[in-house]
Amino acid sequence: MNWLSQNLHIVGQLLADHLFLSIPPILLSLLISVPLGRLAAGSPRLRTPLLTGTGLLYAIPSLPLFIIIPALFGFSLRSPATMITALTLYGCALLVRGAADAFSSVPQDVRLAAAATGHSRWGLFWTVELPLAGPVLLSSLRVVTVSTVSLVTVGAVIGISSLGTLFTDGFQRNIDASIVTGIVLTVVVAFALDALCVLAARWAMPWQRAVSRA
Amino acid sequence: MWDAPGIVGLPDDREEPRVIEFDAVHKEYPDGTVAVERFSLIVPSHRVVALVGSSGSGKTTLLRMVNRMVDPSSGTVSIDGVDVRSMDRVKLRRSIGYVLQAGGLLPHRSVADNVATVPVLEGRSRRQARADALGLLERVGLDTALADRYPAQLSGGQQQRVGVARALAADPNILLMDEPFGAVDPIVRDQLQAEMRALQADIGKTIVFVTHDIGEAFALGDEVVVLRTGAEIAQQGAPAEILANPADDFVASFVGAGTAQRTLRIRQVDGRDVVVDGDGRPTGVLER
Ligand SMILES: Nc1ncnc2c1ncn2[C@@H]1O[C@H](COP(=O)(O)OP(=O)(O)OP(=O)(O)O)[C@@H](O)[C@H]1O
């Protein structure tokens, strides 16, 4: 406790760094995966290459990825951009499949009914398919959210600061309080962002609750 | 009793014509099922044509060819002489009211929003569309207190009525109704049929009404078309004609399924006149 109160400022800064590294990849992978997942769900021909391709991303070990990405995109090795790009790729690896499943879960008869009442393709996507894909999409998004928050800590090994820095520092300098604080805060951030996803979904999908209550 | 068709005739100059014409329409689905074989029919303006046939006879397929949910393999469907294939699908669909067989409501929209679907797509303000939707709910006999529920919170029959209200919302000239009263009990069904006759007397749409219940076809159709498999027309005519002169055994058996209920006799029970149907089942008491 004593250690924490003395280092509150540093811990706060690392927490902010952690959020800055976690939130963009979560949003970016959602943004990329939704259209790819919709494509995969809509076309049997594209489905396999898209899902296998993005699924394989997850097989790339993270440390080499931290070296390949800067080389490929011209970021500096320790820049947040490297971290954000790597985590976006991992996020997509999970979320493209999740989104494909989500869009496949939209009942075909609802899609047909919406088309029959004069929704254009674009209107159908935004106002019918996306909301109805929401529940399944949400469950993948929650996995990605939690895993991204925990993967951010890996960056500490190559010197990208986050709550993970509290473990690496703590181990090197033998400060248990630092290690514990790092672990607890990482879990708290993961839970908090997960809860945020659930709340946002509840707001965006009011029919879900109304119907399950009935 | 069948001499006067249920729907009040309308002066034809009431609105611009809306004639639907099927010309030698053929539909083979990709899996090889032939749903419709060389079907031709003219649905006159402001009239109700009831298509009746057993399950799988191609009724839904015929309806869907009008709003281009299904394109015929050959032949044409036209509205007022214009081939629907030359029309924009989305515009065409918004201009036609379609009541789907199973209701077809959007599960994530409230009842009022479902009814307001097409007006909102067409750019009407949500507020106005909602106000109109409440009026339509009343018109199809639903309590406006249901407006904020979701479809899953309604009974099957209520959902179907919402489907009817939605089809009426954009005030289309053409209505396609696919077994709209399939999920309601006989009493409510009679009531809805009566309401629909009153509504049609008032609004005079061109309606294609699909049912597998010959009684319903007789009750609502100005003209009834009895279909065999492949949408082959077994007989076509006014209800009274078909009832009086079934063209063949198929039509006779189809009509017969309903005639047991329609051939009524009087039997004395406890000094009162009880009306019984062809099977001897009591259907009511005669008032003198
Ligand atoms: N999308 C489809 N693909 C293949 N076959 C189909 C398709 N839709 C309908 N069919 C077949 O076409 C035939 C006619 O179907 P349709 O739905 O038009 O019948 P229906 O008269 O409406 O039947 P019901 O009274 O049961 O609703 C059936 O044999 C059906 O199995």
Ligand SMILES: [Mg+2]
């Ligand atoms: Mg059908």
